[in-house]
Amino acid sequence: MTTSSAAPQTAGARERILAAAVDRIASDGIDDVRIARIATDAGVSPPLVHYHFETREALLAEALEYSFELAGDVRIGEGQGAASHTERLAAMVDQCLPYEGDEQRDWILWVELWLRAVRHPELRPTASRLYVRMRKWFAGAIAAGVRDGEFRTAEPDRLADRVLALLDGYGVRALIGDIDVDHARDEIWALLAGELGLDGEPPRRA
Amino acid sequence: MTTSSAAPQTAGARERILAAAVDRIASDGIDDVRIARIATDAGVSPPLVHYHFETREALLAEALEYSFELAGDVRIGEGQGAASHTERLAAMVDQCLPYEGDEQRDWILWVELWLRAVRHPELRPTASRLYVRMRKWFAGAIAAGVRDGEFRTAEPDRLADRVLALLDGYGVRALIGDIDVDHARDEIWALLAGELGLDGEPPRRA
DNA sequence: AGGTTTCTTGAACCGCCGTTCAGGTTTGGC
């Protein structure tokens, strides 16, 4: 589970609106998001949306940032209970691919962010922050595995960036159905295993 | 040069409208495209747009497809005059990265297509076609280099897919300014050079 | 309890923009 479904009725209205906005962006796409619909989802009236947010544009921008703060936190926390560095890595790769469900939802948000960040530079830090965090996680996991002798010596930062690029590249291709998600996973793992000197078999997915 | 600027006045109105639509999508984003503006750019009246295209939605969809047919053709034709397989490969990689200008323009269209293809499956074949062509080009170039003894033996199809993934992954990151385009190029070339057994130095960019 | 601030709403407004309509002009066939 990552960021799905709106905030509970008990939460403040502002937060409920944000959550509803995120859901609508993911399911309808930013350009088809209607603030009346967000209001309904959040269980409030349309004017209240404008009480809490200056304008539609501002709401959507904040909603995007909001969702990625959450998504980043959740992902970073994943795979903690794994037995080996190899398993932790594999679990994270799985988390970052557009399987059905929450992962796919997050992927759609991710692509929306890409597109908007091109034209709205103020959104770029949001994307950069997530890249930095993911990169740090992967680099750390790789370095830890090297330290414990589980992986062959590697350049953690460089390899981390390469994995991120492969995740984005294969991921988006899987998202639009041009390749299978499992195939994407195998390819990414193949490179990772090669660089880290693991025996080729990719760990099973939960 | 790839697909930029609208069709000349001499071209049929329908084609001018399509070209103007592509330009507007690239510069304003699909959701901010106004058909009145497209009409102005194409030098026609708004109703004429509806004479040639059933609806706004239909026009934009066709415009996207139109642009990628062109982009694919142009890219495939690049690097023909190169002296070596290595240079041809390097030239194509450059063609496919979001440098300023036309490449960046095409990249924005590309991301727009990704996003819409998620929710509009009828657009997926357009994306797939381009992937197939690019993959075929890279696989062919690699296989040719191997045949002529310029590259170490490799799996052309698999490596081609990996390069495409890296291009998309590093490319989108460069597009939103999180890394430098030249850095993206160096990283992609590093992997390519490693797989093909080339000496590390990446060919210069024109 | 009284007053002040915060939160919330129903109703209405209004600008934008895709689309339509009714008619003009050009093209092409014979």
Added chain:
DNA sequence: GCCAAACCTGAACGGCGGTTCAAGAAACCT
């Protein structure tokens, strides 16, 4: 030259949807 089809336009329409307004509840302080 004539007719029909294709092409094109100015003007207007219609409604969707973001936003505003004036006023009512709730919370909070003293």
